[in-house]
Amino acid sequence: MSKHYQQRKEAASAVKKFYTLLNQAQQSDKGAAASGAQELEVKYELLRKRFEDLERHYNFHKAVLYNLSSGIVIINNDGTIIYANQSALQMLDMELVSLQNKSIKFLFADPKQGEKFLQKLLTENKQLQSEEAFFKTNHRKIFPIGLTTSPFFDLKDRKKHGFIIHFRDISAQLEQRRQLERMERLAMLGELAAGIAHEIRNPLASIKSAAQVLEESFKADDFRAQLATRIVKAIDRSNDLLTRFFDFTRPRKPVQEFHDVEMLIDGIYLLLAPRFKKKKINFLKNSQPNLPQVFVDPGQIEQVFMNLFLNAIDAMPKGGDLSVTISLVSHDVQEAEQNGDSKSVCVQVQDTGTGIPEENLEKIFNPFFTTKSSGIGLGLSISNRLMQENGGKIEVQSKKDRGTTFSLYFPVPENERQDSWLKEF
Numbered sequence: 001m002s003k004h005y006q007q008r009k010e011a012a013s014a015v016k017k018f019y020t021l022l023n024q025a026q027q028s029d030k031g032a033a034a035s036g037a038q039e040l041e042v043k044y045e046l047l048r049k050r051f052e053d054l055e056r057h058y059n060f061h062k063a064v065l066y067n068l069s070s071g072i073v074i075i076n077n078d079g080t081i082i083y084a085n086q087s088a089l090q091m092l093d094m095e096l097v098s099l100q101n102k103s104i105k106f107l108f109a110d111p112k113q114g115e116k117f118l119q120k121l122l123t124e125n126k127q128l129q130s131e132e133a134f135f136k137t138n139h140r141k142i143f144p145i146g147l148t149t150s151p152f153f154d155l156k157d158r159k160k161h162g163f164i165i166h167f168r169d170i171s172a173q174l175e176q177r178r179q180l181e182r183m184e185r186l187a188m189l190g191e192l193a194a195g196i197a198h199e200i201r202n203p204l205a206s207i208k209s210a211a212q213v214l215e216e217s218f219k220a221d222d223f224r225a226q227l228a229t230r231i232v233k234a235i236d237r238s239n240d241l242l243t244r245f246f247d248f249t250r251p252r253k254p255v256q257e258f259h260d261v262e263m264l265i266d267g268i269y270l271l272l273a274p275r276f277k278k279k280k281i282n283f284l285k286n287s288q289p290n291l292p293q294v295f296v297d298p299g300q301i302e303q304v305f306m307n308l309f310l311n312a313i314d315a316m317p318k319g320g321d322l323s324v325t326i327s328l329v330s331h332d333v334q335e336a337e338q339n340g341d342s343k344s345v346c347v348q349v350q351d352t353g354t355g356i357p358e359e360n361l362e363k364i365f366n367p368f369f370t371t372k373s374s375g376i377g378l379g380l381s382i383s384n385r386l387m388q389e390n391g392g393k394i395e396v397q398s399k400k401d402r403g404t405t406f407s408l409y410f411p412v413p414e415n416e417r418q419d420s421w422l423k424e425f
Contacts, residue, residue, distance in 0.1 A: 040282055052225030069168070071145075074152055075104050076162040079118050093138040104165065109134040109142045121149060121163055132170070146170045178362065182384075185367060201242060208235040254389050261294050261345055261410060262287050262302070262326055268305045272313075280319030281312075287326040292346050294410035300386040304394075307379040308349045308406050315353025315404065323350045328412070344392070344409040351405075358399035364396065 071088030118259030120126045128149045145165035211231040218225035325348040365384045398404035
């Protein structure tokens with residue numbers, strides 16, 4: 001019995017010792033687990049901070065690319081588009097998904113120009129600076145761009161993975177360039193005008209006087225009298241050309257007052273109404289009510305409308321419609337900052353005539369450019385100059401055989417806009 005009791009006691013002791021060892025093991029595991037959890041927590045916190053830093057840097061660089069006013073397009077070594085920033089997408093009027101995986105040649109209005117650009121970039125490995133080209137939008141609208149390229153390197157392996165194309169719309173710069181070239185030509189004409197005044201007009205006056213004397217000395221049925229008459233008419237025409245030339249190179253300063261532009265148009269229409277009827281041209285006018293007056297020289301602006309109406313008549317030899325639309329328009333922010341006015345009275349003169357070929361649109365305001373067999377080429381040049389002298393501007397849109405539209409903009413001073421607003425009450 002005692003032996004059996006002793007065995008049970010030893011067994012109980014062994015069990016107790018086992019549970020003691022087990023408890024010690026559990027306590028040891030808990031300590032190790034706690035130590036491991038603490039280490040994981042430290043590593044997690046460090047990882048979280050690094051992730052936040054990466055996300056902050058990513059958002060920063062993304063915001064920089066997003067807010068750039070210039071377009072950024074990135075292509076790989078094959079010329080395939082892999083990225084475009086927001087400004088590029090806005091200028092191209094496209095979505096990123098429609099650009100990705102397409103060749104950069106897709107953006108060029110002229111495929112040959114795109115092929116030449118890609119050859120310079122990939123084959124000849126040239127970095128282009130201030131290159132000029134033409135891109136097309138999603139709706140086939142063509143606009144001029146200036147572009148610069150640079151290689152696209154990976155920061156780790158420093159291998160070239162493609163090219164970055166930086167571009168911007170240079171429509172405004174090209175227009176300023178054209179205006180500058182036009183002003184330079186005008187300056188040259190002004191210098192020529194002073195030199196040729198006495199050199200031509202004085203001899204012409206002597207020739208005319210002599211021709212008139214000869215004309216009076218011959219009988220009316222004498223062919224020599226007819227020749228003398230032709231000489232006088234030719235001299236008169238030359239004098240008229242010189243007068244118009246001098247008016248163009250040295251126009252008088254405008255005497256500006258507030259005028260109703262619709263009344264100025266009506267006055268020109270009354271003068272030309274018989275000619276409109278004879279040429280079977282319908283004159284249509286649509287005017288927005290309560291338009292403000294414009295601050296212009298009435299004689300100079302009437303000359304502008306006269307030139308445009310006469311050109312429209314010549315452009316419609318078989319008759320047609322001449323439409324005049326008068327409205328108040330708002331400028332965009334950039335243009336308003338430049339001219340100090342946010343609104344203008346716009347007069348659109350639209351005909352249904354033969355139109356102007358696209359290659360001539362940039363030349364029509366140049367002095368002595370004309371497509372008429374008997375034209376001098378000063379009408380539109382003078383009109384453009386007079387609009388500038390009166391603080392306005394003139395623009396043209398035309399397509400061959402689809403007619404032409406001239407848009408004239410007359411800035412409205414702030415006080416006149418307020419007066420016009422009060423007239424409504």
